[in-house]
Amino acid sequence: MKKRILLLAGGQSGEHEVSLMSARSVLNALPRDQFDVTPVVISKQGRWLPPTETQRALESGEAPTGGDLVLHRAASAEGYDAVFPLLHGPMGEDGTVQGLLTLAGIPFVGSGVLGSAVSMDKIMTKQVLASAGIPQVAWALAVRREWQAQPDTVRERAAALGYPLFVKPANLGSSVGISKVARAEDLDGALNLAFSLDRRVILEAMTAHKPREVEVGILGNDAPIASPVGELRFDADFYDYETKYTEGRASMHIPAPLPPEVAEQIRTLALRAFRALDCAGLARVDFFYVEETGELLLNEVNTMPGFTTTSMYPKLFEAAGLNYSALVTRLVELALEDR
Ligand code: ADP
Ligand code: MG
Ligand code: MG
Known part of the structure; x- marks a missing residue:
């Protein structure tokens, strides 16, 4: 049947x-x-x-x-x-x-209510992953009401992280509403933009140097596997909306040219994050690799990553020997699996 x-x-x-x-x-x-x-x-x-x-x-x-x-x-x-x-x-x-x-x-197909909700929210993700001992950038939370009533406390929190910093709506994707703030003078504008899109906003310290952006695919339910690691390269200050969706602005490199022990560490941390967040089926786990310091920081977990035939997630598993059609078939099997 x-x-x-x-x-x-x-x-x-x-x-x-x-x-x-x-x-x-x-x-x-x-x-x-x-x-x-x-x-x-x-x-x-x-x-x-x-x-x-x-x-x-x-x-x-x-x-x-x-x-x-x-x-x-x-x-x-x-x-x-x-x-x-x-x-x-x-x-x-x-x-x-x-x-x-x-x-x-x-x-x-994919994660349930808990894994989906927590992974979508950048603040909840950071909290869960911190308790799982996964390295991340320093960050702080701000809520809209606080920004309206006591803007100075929010500005102090930002200053404590240092500039440049990133301001992001807690619950969005595709870099929508995200600003890289170079100087204190630009903070208010970035916060106003982020708060126009979400009630909760995350402030993030920037990595010490411009990071390399590396990503890994996870596939499975309670016995998940990790794909090879891929890298995104682009010619922009950060991976913003325009760079993501303008043809030819970014390139994918699979496998990412990395020391083997770094690639292995990425896969191990990604599997640990997938379990900590109670994900299921699939996820693409994105990291910052700061080559100058050797630091590896988990940036975010996407529970329904871009899925065209040329998207990173399917390409990562293709490199592992699973073609697109076999991959989507496997995802449906995982949805039907007794757990
Ligand atoms: P989205 O969920 O919209 O993809 P991200 O948190 O991945 O949002 O941020 C989008 C991009 O902004 C990243 O791919 C990276 O280029 C840049 N970026 C975000 N946070 C930082 C950070 N703390 N340090 C350096 N670059 C960052
Ligand atoms: Mg995202
Ligand atoms: Mg991202």
């Missing part, structure tokens, strides 16, 4: 279009003799689109308005063997959709 798979794509976050691209790749790759795949695109307004509108959105890359309220449509997810929530960012990768699917009793 073919497995019936519901593929969710699009979604309400700034990464809507990225998700549609990933979904097109996955749709083409799930073997038709094993899987019967139905895509459903979620519009930017959060509505689940019926089949013709979904098809149109997948082809044009633009979701129309209209569609059904999520709760109405979720009932029609009944009868599927598994759901592949190929959604990035808030309202998709953060435990919300995972909670809905858990309530509906349908197995799904």
Whole structure:
């Protein structure tokens, strides 16, 4: 019997279009003799689109308005063997959709409510990973109300970290709302931007030198494996939105040219983080490697990383001998695995 798979794509976050691209790749790759795949695109307004509108959105890359309220449509997810929530960012990768699917009793690809929610939130991730003894940059938390009522305490916290520093909304991705602040004079603008997007903001010390950015893929549930390590190189001050999504601005290097013991340490730390955060299925774990000092710092864990055929995560496993189609098949098997 073919497995019936519901593929969710699009979604309400700034990464809507990225998700549609990933979904097109996955749709083409799930073997038709094993899987019967139905895509459903979620519009930017959060509505689940019926089949013709979904098809149109997948082809044009633009979701129309209209569609059904999520709760109405979720009932029609009944009868599927598994759901592949190929959604990035808030309202998709953060435990919300995972909670809905858990309530509906349908197995799904990737982390559950806890792992998704904690990994999406940069502050919670830092706290959990600190208690697991994983090295990270120094950081501090600020909440919007505090910024409005006592801005000086927030400014002092920033000064204690030193400049330059990074200001980031706690719950976003794709570098949206992130600023690198070189001088105290630029702090307020960066905080105003981050607080316009999130109630909680993280301030992060910058690594001592511009870091190399290295990433590793994790695959599995309670016996996860790590891929080879990859590196991203780009010609920009940091890996901002424009650099991420402008063709030709960044290049991937797999395997990353690193001393073997550093690559091994990256894989070990990534597996430890995956377990500490209670992730499942897949994650891409991103690190900063400061070549000058030999420091290795975990930056973030993405529980639903970019998934086109040319994205880092699938490329990392391709280098490990698992092609794209075998990888998505394995992810569905992991969703259906008894744990
Ligand atoms: P996102 O989840 O949006 O990808 P990141 O935390 O990965 O956000 O930050 C985006 C980019 O900003 C990183 O890839 C890196 O280039 C730069 N960056 C972020 N934090 C730091 C830091 N503490 N030190 C140096 N560079 C950083
Ligand atoms: Mg991220
Ligand atoms: Mg990142």
